[in-house]
Amino acid sequence: MVKICCIGAGYVGGPTMAVIAFKCPDIEVVVVDISVSRITAWNSDQLPIYEPGLDEVVKQCRGRNLFFSTNVEKHVAEADIIFVSVNTPTKTRGLGAGKAADLTYWESAARMIANVSKSDKIVVEKSTVPVKTAEAIEKILTHNSKGINYQILSNPEFLAEGTAIQDLFKPDRVLIGGRETPEGRKAVQTLKDVYAHWVPEDCILTTNLWSAELSKLAANAFLAQRISSVNAISALCEATGANVSEVAYAVGKDSRIGPKFLNASVGFGGSCFQKDILNLVYICECNGLPEVANYWRQVIKINDYQKSRFVNRIVSSMFNTVAGKKIAVLGFAFKKDTGDTRETPAIDVCKGLLGDKANVSIYDPQVTEDQIQRDIAMNKFDWDHPVHLQPMSPTAVKQVSVTWDAYEATKGAHGVCILTEWDEFKELDYQRIYDNMQKPAFVFDGRNVVDPEKLRAMGFIVYSIGKPLDAWIKDMPAVA
Numbered sequence: 001m002v003k004i005c006c007i008g009a010g011y012v013g014g015p016t017m018a019v020i021a022f023k024c025p026d027i028e029v030v031v032v033d034i035s036v037s038r039i040t041a042w043n044s045d046q047l048p049i050y051e052p053g054l055d056e057v058v059k060q061c062r063g064r065n066l067f068f069s070t071n072v073e074k075h076v077a078e079a080d081i082i083f084v085s086v087n088t089p090t091k092t093r094g095l096g097a098g099k100a101a102d103l104t105y106w107e108s109a110a111r112m113i114a115n116v117s118k119s120d121k122i123v124v125e126k127s128t129v130p131v132k133t134a135e136a137i138e139k140i141l142t143h144n145s146k147g148i149n150y151q152i153l154s155n156p157e158f159l160a161e162g163t164a165i166q167d168l169f170k171p172d173r174v175l176i177g178g179r180e181t182p183e184g185r186k187a188v189q190t191l192k193d194v195y196a197h198w199v200p201e202d203c204i205l206t207t208n209l210w211s212a213e214l215s216k217l218a219a220n221a222f223l224a225q226r227i228s229s230v231n232a233i234s235a236l237c238e239a240t241g242a243n244v245s246e247v248a249y250a251v252g253k254d255s256r257i258g259p260k261f262l263n264a265s266v267g268f269g270g271s272c273f274q275k276d277i278l279n280l281v282y283i284c285e286c287n288g289l290p291e292v293a294n295y296w297r298q299v300i301k302i303n304d305y306q307k308s309r310f311v312n313r314i315v316s317s318m319f320n321t322v323a324g325k326k327i328a329v330l331g332f333a334f335k336k337d338t339g340d341t342r343e344t345p346a347i348d349v350c351k352g353l354l355g356d357k358a359n360v361s362i363y364d365p366q367v368t369e370d371q372i373q374r375d376i377a378m379n380k381f382d383w384d385h386p387v388h389l390q391p392m393s394p395t396a397v398k399q400v401s402v403t404w405d406a407y408e409a410t411k412g413a414h415g416v417c418i419l420t421e422w423d424e425f426k427e428l429d430y431q432r433i434y435d436n437m438q439k440p441a442f443v444f445d446g447r448n449v450v451d452p453e454k455l456r457a458m459g460f461i462v463y464s465i466g467k468p469l470d471a472w473i474k475d476m477p478a479v480a
């Protein structure tokens, strides 16, 4: 029986390995992690991450051919194929701080593999890494190899959170990069055979190592660029009376452009886009390509602009001050159908409102108060380290309250901001919300979830990203 071990039981390691175990009953899969609490949760009924469909997949194969363990070294030593899916945060100190990927966790995993291995291994980069990481890893592994043959493959993951199981069951493509040597090709074929259990052959792409590593960064940069493009246009729509949904629809009808990923929003969030673009920017700079670096940096600048533009709209609409006012925030996760808050635009929006002394009352169906308080207090990029290495829970910010009910959050509020596109926010009883709010009652829709005309008929003053402005808001000073 082929044995797979995955180092890192996070948002990627957990679901990807669960699906491999589910689709390949003839393979034993063990997911290992240094975080005891994560592994305990994977072995319980309350999985550490919320992802539609994940519970069923895990229940089907846990204890059969899927195992979660903290015994990292034992399972690495026994495995034929080792996936490495550990954190690759943005560096906060030293050379490349604020841009370059911090490969501390990757390097320590590679050194541990070199120390404990007694048989040949295929080591698979699952984490998103800078181009040429495989070369560095190869050096670490082979430096003291005791005659062991290591083959490094790059197999970046393209799943999106909230749809991870669907994406893994039916991926657009699986990408495998390897060395162009007989041993390298053999290793690529071995991994291809794993995916071939359920992925059609023509969807499994094989390339050289560097193409695979770079394709992951490039794909995320292209995706994020689409959002920044439509968000940039949303600002112009507001200035001119155009409607961003109509513009995006018309633009996306061009088959060369396509309709997906053109939803204007308060800004993109999530653990990947910003981190991976910063990483790309740094690689371009290191390769003497400042123009290319600046081109991609602009995608992040527009994203930051969109978030601050949103906060400024709120403050300027409400007589240029939110001090002492209750602002309800509906949605804190970075997108719907996940409890993940990493780099969520809600953090920046809440910090902006708190900076103007608002009282913020937050409701998200999947995010706990503890998580929200940690996120608001945490320094930039600290979130991307194993949980037990993150700073301890800080003193709670008193101006922030968290509820488990949208009506409670909005009761007595002066304004409501919608920051995540949870389906349930479309179905709320907005008349009830209006009746229980201070007047004038404002809705700031950062996800274009509500029908502005319906809410205006109830009496709300509504701001929807990229949509024609309410007369009230139009009269307020322009903001940036």
Ligand SMILES: NC(=O)c1ccc[n+]([C@@H]2O[C@H](COP(=O)([O-])OP(=O)(O)OC[C@H]3O[C@@H](n4cnc5c(N)ncnc54)[C@H](O)[C@@H]3O)[C@@H](O)[C@H]2O)c1
Residues within 6 Å of the ligand: 007, 008, 009, 010, 011, 012, 013, 032, 033, 034, 035, 038, 072, 085, 086, 087, 088, 105, 106, 108, 109, 126, 127, 128, 129, 157, 158, 159, 160, 161, 271, 272, 384, 385, 386, 387
């Ligand atoms: N989240 C996504 O949607 C996504 C998608 C594609 C790629 N990626 C990439 O995959 C990688 C992992 O992302 P994630 O979201 O799963 O992160 P995560 O923080 O959820 O999981 C990483 C896990 O690795 C563990 N870990 C760190 N060092 C370890 C070590 N030396 N030994 C054992 N365990 C160790 C941590 O405790 C943590 O549980 C990153 O490089 C990320 O950029 C993420």
Ligand SMILES: O=c1ccn([C@@H]2O[C@H](COP(=O)(O)OP(=O)(O)O[C@H]3O[C@H](CO)[C@@H](O)[C@H](O)[C@H]3O)[C@@H](O)[C@H]2O)c(=O)[nH]1
Residues within 6 Å of the ligand: 128, 157, 158, 159, 160, 161, 162, 220, 223, 227, 260, 261, 262, 263, 264, 265, 266, 267, 268, 269, 270, 271, 272, 273, 334, 335, 336
């Ligand atoms: O039209 C859109 C689409 C997305 N978003 C926002 O963009 C962010 C990212 O969304 P999404 O890409 O769906 O989720 P991620 O889980 O971050 O997935 C991205 O990042 C992963 C990690 O690298 C990749 O594997 C995926 O392919 C890539 O889509 C979220 O805040 C979304 O709300 C928009 O604002 N407008």
